[in-house]
Amino acid sequence: MRLEETEVGRIIEGLRVRGFKSPCLRAYVVARNNPVRFHRAKRGDTGAAMAIGAALTRMAASARKFDVASAKQADLALVAAVAPSD
Numbered sequence: 521m522r523l524e525e526t527e528v529g530r531i532i533e534g535l536r537v538r539g540f541k542s543p544c545l546r547a548y549v550v551a552r553n554n555p556v557r558f559h560r561a562k563r564g565d566t567g568a569a570m571a572i573g574a575a576l577t578r579m580a581a582s583a584r585k586f587d588v589a590s591a592k593q594a595d596l597a598l599v600a601a602v603a604p605s606d
Contacts, residue, residue, distance in 0.1 A: 527583035528553075534588035540596060548591075548599040553582040 531549045542548075551557070555578035559569040569575075 527580060527586070531583060531586050531588060535591055535596075538588060538591070540591070540593070542596055544596065544599050548596050549583075549586070551599060552591075552595075553579050553586065555579055555582065 528546070528549050532545045535545055535549075555575050556569040561569070570578075
């Protein structure tokens with residue numbers, strides 16, 4: 521399945537309809553739905569934060585609940601500022 525046919529693609533298209541124009545839209549959506557974003561490792565823990573299957577399942581669930589209306593241009597600007605240049 522292609523990314524554009526998934527929930528992430530739906531979110532990106534919704535942001536474009538709202539007037540968001542940036543090459544960093546995909547990075548913004550993935551960052552907002554990243555289940556490991558706020559994971560705090562325990563002292564001495566060197567393993568992965570969670571199994572890849574669990575992370576993808578949580579990310580898909582988060583994407584289904586994503587409210588396009590809650591996105592702000594300032595948030596996207598921050599992602600664009602810290603994203604590596606190609």
